[in-house]
Amino acid sequence: xxxxxxxxxxxxxxxxxxxxxxxxxxxxxxxxxxxxxxxxxxxxxxxxxxxxxxxxxxxxxxxxxxxxxxxxxxxxxxxxxxxxxxxxxxxxxxxxxxxxxxxxxxxxxxxxxxxxxxxxxxxxxxxxxxxxxxxxxxxxxxxxxxxxxxxxxxxxxxxxxxxxxxxxxxxxxxxxxxxxxxxxxxxxxxxxxxxxxxxxxxxxxxxxxxxxxxxxxxxxxxxxxxxxxxxxxxxxxxxxxxxxx
Amino acid sequence: xxxxxxxxxxxxxxxxxxxxxxxxxxxxxxxxxxxxxxxxxxxxxxxxxxxxxxxxxxxxxxxxxxxxxxxxxxxxxxxxxxxxxxxxxxxxxxxxxxxxxxxxxxxxxxxxxxxxxxxxxxxx
Numbered sequence: 272x273x274x275x276x277x278x279x280x281x282x283x284x285x286x287x288x289x290x291x292x293x294x295x296x297x298x299x300x301x302x303x304x305x306x307x308x309x310x311x312x313x314x315x316x317x318x319x320x321x322x323x324x325x326x327x328x329x330x331x332x333x334x335x336x337x338x339x340x341x342x343x344x345x346x347x348x349x350x351x352x353x354x355x356x357x358x359x360x361x362x363x364x365x366x367x368x369x370x371x372x373x374x375x376x377x378x379x380x381x382x383x384x385x386x387x388x389x390x391x392x393x394x395x396x397x398x399x400x401x402x403x404x405x406x407x408x409x410x411x412x413x414x415x416x417x418x419x420x421x422x423x424x425x426x427x428x429x430x431x432x433x434x435x436x437x438x439x440x441x442x443x444x445x446x447x448x449x450x451x452x453x454x455x456x457x458x459x460x461x462x463x464x465x466x467x468x469x470x471x472x473x474x475x476x477x478x479x480x481x482x483x484x485x486x487x488x489x490x491x492x493x494x495x496x497x498x499x500x501x502x503x504x505x506x507x508x509x510x511x512x513x514x515x516x
Numbered sequence: 517x518x519x520x521x522x523x524x525x526x527x528x529x530x531x532x533x534x535x536x537x538x539x540x541x542x543x544x545x546x547x548x549x550x551x552x553x554x555x556x557x558x559x560x561x562x563x564x565x566x567x568x569x570x571x572x573x574x575x576x577x578x579x580x581x582x583x584x585x586x587x588x589x590x591x592x593x594x595x596x597x598x599x600x601x602x603x604x605x606x607x608x609x610x611x612x613x614x615x616x617x618x619x620x621x622x623x624x625x626x627x628x629x630x631x632x633x634x635x636x637x638x639x640x
Contacts, residue, residue: 293599293601294601296598296599301602304602304606305606311610312609312613315613319616319617319620322617322620322624323621324624325624326620326621326624328628335562350562351557351558355554359547362546363543365592366539366543366592370536370539373534497593500588500589500592500593504589504593507581507584507588508581510581511577511580515553516573516574516577516578
């Protein structure tokens with residue numbers, strides 16, 4: 272009986288032969304990171320295109336004149352307030368997500384459930400706020416491929432329809448580009464938030480089901496947490512480029 | 517097999533990079549930075565009219581945004597506590613994004629000149 276293992280069949284255990292994870296990270300987590308990096312490229316491309324358009328056009332809409340209502344409280348004259356509330360909600364839900372991950376490290380199932388519920392609530396509130404904002408803009412005449420002056424033929428009527436949204440010169444093209452890019456980018460972000468809520472709900476169900484308790488690790492909460500923070504990260508940039516600048 | 521267990525044990529140990537206090541600290545930093553953005557936008561620009569929208573203000577906003585992004589990625593996404601090799605592999609690709617920004621700004625500047633000379637405003 273020859274018990275010598277051939278060179279090829281030996282269990283690899285050296286640091287350079289696959290026996291050790293060089294990054295000390297679990298495979299799924301690395302893949303989540305790489306997915307997020309590629310997703311960051313998509314969002315970057317969107318936002319850079321928006322910036323390039325804004326830079327190229329001789330004039331651009333004034334964000335403070337487009338976003339100036341607080342639904343149910345003030346119809347106009349309050350720029351940034353509503354989006355400020357949305358930003359706060361998303362940052363807050365990001366914090367509860369970290370707290371859920373932290374509770375997972377300590378194997379506290381009840382805490383994970385509690386914080387996941389808060390995170391999901393925050394996500395739903397955010398998407399709700401965005402729906403209200405979209406509805407508001409849609410009522411004003413902004414939508415994919417249209418702005419408040421779409422369909423008007425009279426030059427004066429066009430100027431009249433667009434003048435509330437400009438501080439400088441008025442441009443039909445600029446308003447249209449803004450409208451398209453706003454709905455595309457916030458729509459793509461809102462889609463990400465919705466997917467995030469769905470993933471959070473799945474994770475919550477698995478937690479309640481003791482899946483992670485039995486597995487001995489709450490690593491899955493961490494991976495979904497990475498995604499959720501990324502959504503928050505994108506919003507930080509969307510907020511700056513659409514609402515502040 | 518023992519190697520594998522070592523790895524897991526090490527993993528859980530490494531995650532002690534942030535406790536509850538640390539999490540709330542990062543939250544308050546993010547809140548303060550957002551608050552500062554609001555102070556500039558609503559206070560200095562709208563209310564008192566000390567600053568005006570322009571390149572200078574845009575640079576401040578973008579700088580504040582990047583600081584916020586740093587805190588989210590480093591602490592909430594835990595990247596600061598990963599191995600340096602991993603941090604590098606995730607971050608280095610954003611060189612292309614910087615290149616793309618420069619490229620699109622040059623392109624935008626070129627278009628800007630031409631749009632200004634041949635305005636396409638307002639048409640149906």
